[in-house]
Amino acid sequence: MSTKLELPIQEFTTPYPVTAREDSSIEELLDIVKNxxxxxxxxxxxxxxTGIVSDRDLRIVSALSAREKFLVRADDLMTSDPVTFQGNTSIEDVILEMSEKKIGSVLVADEKGDLQGIFTVTDALDVLIEILRGRK
Known part of the structure; x- marks a missing residue:
């Protein structure tokens, strides 16, 4: 018999992640990822x-010429309407959706839609470690 893990996602979320604007250049995004x-x-x-950009998205455009990169902005590259959960959502529900959709991160927002944090596959592995060690 299995029981659902009712821990809220906010317990494992990286709070207030670094963000960028829709008009951020590719170079600005690359600097964020690198630095x-x-x-x-x-x-x-x-x-x-409004969206999310991954390091994978940036690797794809790295093949562009300098002139072409200059013309591309975050809103050209981003995934619009990224998967977002409220902080009180069960960690199990979040991880299950990430697995089913094969996505590397989800955003966590409050009831007004204001960004509160980000939860990544690495965070999910941290949850697994805590469970395996009997801490949660």
Whole structure:
């Protein structure tokens, strides 16, 4: 008999992640990934989540010429309407959806839609470690 893991996602979320604007250049996004060592960048407009850019997205455009890169902005590259959960959502529900959709991160927002954090596959592995060690 299995029981559902009712821990809220907010317990394992990286709070207030580094974000970028829709008009951020490819170079700005690459700098964020390289210097801050993040793999997912939420894209914001007027304080609201509009998309997400991954390091994989940026690797795809790295083959472009310097002139072509200059013309591409975050909103050209981002995944619009990224998967987003409220902080009180069960960790099990979040991880199951990430697995089913094969996505590397989800955003966590409050009831007004304001970004509160990001939950990644690495965070999910941390949850697994905690469970296996009997801490949760």
């Amino acid at each position: 801050l060592k993040v793999r997912h960048i939420p894209i914001m407009s007027n304080g609201k989540i």
